Amino acid sequence: MNDKMRNKNKNNLKAILKPKLTPQELPSLIRGFDIIGNIAIIEIPRELTKKQKLIGNSLLELHKNISSVFKKGAAYSGKFRTRKLIWLAGKKSKETLYKENNIRLKLDVEKVYFSPRLANDRLRIARQVQVDERILVLFSGCGPYTFTLSKNSPAKEIYAIELNPVAHKYALENQKLNKSNNTIIIHGDAKKELEKIIAKNKKTNSKNQLKFDRILMPLPKGAEVFLDVALKVTRKNSIIHFYDFQKENEFELSADKIEKACKTAKKRYKIISIVKCGQNAPRTYRICVDFKVL
Ligand SMILES: C[S@@+](CC[C@H](N)C(=O)[O-])C[C@H]1O[C@@H](n2cnc3c(N)ncnc32)[C@H](O)[C@@H]1O
Structure with missing residues (x-):
């Protein structure tokens, strides 16, 4: 709607x-x-x-x-x-079946975070995806971004990590419901799950490491804490969609969080765009900073 x-x-x-x-x-x-x-x-x-x-x-x-x-x-x-x-x-x-962008999502509207107002943002990202991308969706909930990308983009593989066990249960159901064969649904803490991947990558030759072309971080309250591990599973030209809440005229504070994390990780980056995806209070927005790792 x-x-x-x-x-x-x-x-x-x-x-x-x-x-x-x-x-x-x-x-x-x-x-x-x-x-x-x-x-x-x-x-x-x-x-x-x-x-x-x-x-x-x-x-x-x-x-x-x-x-x-x-x-x-x-x-x-x-x-x-x-x-x-x-x-x-x-x-x-409180359980329902919701449809958007060619996908169906089953969820409990009280036990799982979900906002129909982000449907356009999900499609915005799906339209940027290039053929055969490997994508990581952190904080994936019951799968709105995961399955929107699976059904509406030419991505090769989509990994999704969610902590809430109820949201994870629905994500697995939604994987079947959408016959989504290119998704890997993981239950766990994003930091711990990424640390496992990083540890495995260290023991693997660079060609076979698990790295992502695109990473979505839709946790506007606190995603910055996960930027360090997210950056470690990027490669040259990976794109990160970093969500944050910010007041009008203070969007540069989100860019500062990216600057700080990239500096610590010794990664060069370029901000591609800062998009308003919703409003959560007067003059306070849910924004998405899209940036490229160079
Ligand atoms: C704002 S919701 C977004 C959910 C979903 N991406 C969507 O748009 O509907 C943030 C999600 O992150 C999950 N979450 C919070 N901390 C997490 C963590 N450390 N690791 C993985 N998921 C986490 C929450 O359970 C919640 O489902």
């Missing part, structure tokens, strides 16, 4: 709720909602708590393809970047 559709949905919801909310309450419904498969997830401001069930039922009425409505119970938190959801209307199941 793009921003235009999200706004249209929000306006439709406002129209259906107009007779049911007071003129003071209606403007409080400021944010849109996300649809993941047959589940809608909406933010309900405190002043509308008493009307939340009514809002949930109105959403079910409005979208015949939605069978459950949950409200955001908290912000994303913890190392798995998950968030609590509170049931409002319809079925109580």
Whole structure:
């Protein structure tokens, strides 16, 4: 769902709720909602708590393809970047099947991080991939980047590493669901798994070492801690997609993190682009710094 559709949905919801909310309450419904498969997830401001069930039922009425409505119970938190959801209307199941960019993803929307708002970013990266690339997706969740690349790019092999055991279980299911034969799904801590690869590479001749043409690091809160090991599995001309949260006009702080890591690793690099991929607070963005190891 793009921003235009999200706004249209929000306006439709406002129209259906107009007779049911007071003129003071209606403007409080400021944010849109996300649809993941047959589940809608909406933010309900405190002043509308008493009307939340009514809002949930109105959403079910409005979208015949939605069978459950949950409200955001908290912000994303913890190392798995998950968030609590509170049931409002319809079925109580939090498991769903979601489709985007020719792929299908099964997931539990509470136990696994997932954002449909990043669909365009996933496709943006898939379109950059060259024939026969070997790609590494760190922090891969239930596989949105992994399978988007598998189905929409000419990559040869895609390795994916995820720590959350529930997300990993779904990634394995999604591998089958998408008949994705060029993916290697690994459960574990990105640093430890990469250290294993680095140790193995040290014992292998340079031709047979496991190195990657492209590395995705979609963990905007803390990815910099993994830059050292990621850089060790790059080769000349590898591209890294480094995600970060940054305030407007402070994007250079993310570039500084890359500069520091590359300096320590004694790697030369070139920043290719800095892309805004989403907004997570007023004037704070989820950005992706794409850089090339020279
Ligand atoms: C922001 S989410 C992104 C998930 C997925 N790439 C997506 O876009 O939907 C970050 C993911 O990193 C995982 N994670 C956090 N620390 C990790 C670590 N040390 N090693 C591997 N995965 C980790 C979390 O469990 C979570 O699934």
